[in-house]
Amino acid sequence: xxxxxxxxVTLTDACDPVQRDLDDARALALDPKVDPEIHRRVLPGxxxxxxETAARDSWFAWAHAVGTERDIVESTWMAARNQxxxxxxxxxxxxxxxxxxxxxxxxxxxxxxxxxxxxVHHGLTxxxxxxxxxxxxxVDDLMSGAP
Numbered sequence: 001x002x003x004x005x006x007x008x009v010t011l012t013d014a015c016d017p018v019q020r021d022l023d024d025a026r027a028l029a030l031d032p033k034v035d036p037e038i039h040r041r042v043l044p045g046x047x048x049x050x051x052e053t054a055a056r057d058s059w060f061a062w063a064h065a066v067g068t069e070r071d072i073v074e075s076t077w078m079a080a081r082n083q084x085x086x087x088x089x090x091x092x093x094x095x096x097x098x099x100x101x102x103x104x105x106x107x108x109x110x111x112x113x114x115x116x117x118x119x120v121h122h123g124l125t126x127x128x129x130x131x132x133x134x135x136x137x138x139v140d141d142l143m144s145g146a147p
Contacts, residue, residue, distance in 0.1 A: 018057070018143070021050035022136050029128035039128045044119035047135040051083060051116040054139040058090035083117040090142055105147055112138035 002010050015023070025046040028034055056077060063073040080086045080095040089095040091102060103109045112134040115124065124131060140146075 017053045018050045018139055021046045021053065022132065022139065025050070025132050025135075026129075029132055040123040040125075043124050043128055043131065044115050047112070047132065048083070048116040048120050050135060050139050051112070051142070052086060054142045055083075055086045055090035058142055058145070059086070059093075062090075062093060083113060087113075087142065091145070102147070106137070106141065108134040108137045109141070 004010065025043050028046070029039060029043060059077060060073055063076070064070075076095070077086070077089065080089045084099050085095040087102075088097045088099050091097075091099065103113060111126065111131065115126070115131045116135055116138075119125070119131075
């Protein structure tokens with residue numbers, strides 16, 4: 001439920017957090033009234049949230065499916081401190097494993113990781129629409145376990 005100006009209320013179906021973050025990023029990027037500086041500063045955070053949530057969901061689903069105890073699943077996730085470690089955990093169950101080969105298997109993954117990683121601190125430096133498409137594709141790969 002969203003309450004807008006003049007108390008106008010709209011109801012929308014709830015969606016998963018990954019989809020919501022990506023939809024919010026896309027809506028922000030497409031809004032012609034939004035200052036480009038807002039795009040530069042806000043979009044990377046929404047994309048990071050989508051990547052982290054996708055990695056977390058993938059890791060939790062895999063770990064629970066193989067019988068790992070909840071406290072171990074959670075503590076392992078918390079010990080993985082950065083995007084590459086969390087992606088490695090989601091892909092391989094090992095936060096110490098390199099994701100370089102995985103990143104190189106699709107041309108959109110490195111730019112997506114740059115946006116969702118360092119981009120949060122440095123700001124968006126590329127086309128917002130293209131960056132969000134790259135992140136969406138990478139998130140889909142993460143969630144499907146694509147090589």
